Amino acid sequence: MSPRDGQQQAQETPRRRAAAGAELPRKLSRRSPKGEQLRTILEDLIDALKPGDPLPSERELAERYDVARMTVRAEITRLAGEGLVERVQGRGTFVAEARVAQAAALSSFTEDMRARGLKPGSQVLGQGTVAADDLVARRLGLEPGAQVVRVRRVRTADGEPMALEEAFLPADRFGALAEEEPLEGSLFTTLEERFGARFPVADQQVVAVEIVGEDANLLRVAPGRAGLKFHTILIDADERPVAYAWSLFRGDRYEIRLRQERRP
Numbered sequence: 001m002s003p004r005d006g007q008q009q010a011q012e013t014p015r016r017r018a019a020a021g022a023e024l025p026r027k028l029s030r031r032s033p034k035g036e037q038l039r040t041i042l043e044d045l046i047d048a049l050k051p052g053d054p055l056p057s058e059r060e061l062a063e064r065y066d067v068a069r070m071t072v073r074a075e076i077t078r079l080a081g082e083g084l085v086e087r088v089q090g091r092g093t094f095v096a097e098a099r100v101a102q103a104a105a106l107s108s109f110t111e112d113m114r115a116r117g118l119k120p121g122s123q124v125l126g127q128g129t130v131a132a133d134d135l136v137a138r139r140l141g142l143e144p145g146a147q148v149v150r151v152r153r154v155r156t157a158d159g160e161p162m163a164l165e166e167a168f169l170p171a172d173r174f175g176a177l178a179e180e181e182p183l184e185g186s187l188f189t190t191l192e193e194r195f196g197a198r199f200p201v202a203d204q205q206v207v208a209v210e211i212v213g214e215d216a217n218l219l220r221v222a223p224g225r226a227g228l229k230f231h232t233i234l235i236d237a238d239e240r241p242v243a244y245a246w247s248l249f250r251g252d253r254y255e256i257r258l259r260q261e262r263r264p
């Protein structure tokens with residue numbers, strides 16, 4: 001083992017020891033089901049640790065609390081499904097990176113990331129004029145086959161892929177965008193400042209999907225991982241569509257938070 005390996009192991013040992021037991025109750029009580037208590041213990045532990053910190057192994061938890069391995073595995077699986085932990089084959093279970101929550105107000109990806117202290121970025125995959133298919137034409141109020149500008153990008157936060165995005169705009173209004181430099185910044189800002197467009201409202205639909213094929217490669221996730229797909233239509237003051245876009249976000253890095261009111 002090299003000195004560097006020894007130093008790294010020395011640095012990680014206290015963290016692993018803390019995760020393995022120092023922050024955990026010594027035993028379960030008899031007042032509530034063991035699985036329910038284990039769930040609370042793990043959630044509290046995750047709150048106390050940092051992203052990337054390891055959790056105790058299934059065997060350690062099962063032995064410590066005298067519960068079945070299947071009970072422990074079920075709770076870890078639930079935490080992984082909620083995006084709180086990440087399993088790494090052959091290494092263990094680790095606290096996941098914090099998710100980015102969508103703001104309630106209409107804002108661009110760039111604005112969202114900056115508001116959360118993250119550096120937004122883009123990898124442009126394609127930018128040019130194409131014929132609108134039936135879906136795009138319908139959402140933009142155009143005839144099928146009409147010319148639209150398509151901008152396809154991977155959106156990043158602090159250099160890591162966060163979302164895959166495709167935006168479509170009527171070419172008769174925004175055709176110049178197809179001839180310009182690849183769009184790396186905010187589409188909203190470009191439409192407002194470069195073309196004088198205004199879109200005070202947007203219609204948006206969100207669906208849960210699996211990320212597969214090329215999309216999984218671009219977002220650097222395993223095929224079949226959960227994703228959130230946004231379909232957004234920007235609408236001007238005259239109720240005319242300005243642009244239609246879909247965005248596929250990594251489910252392990254992005255969430256939606258809503259505050260709702262119950263009407264009397």
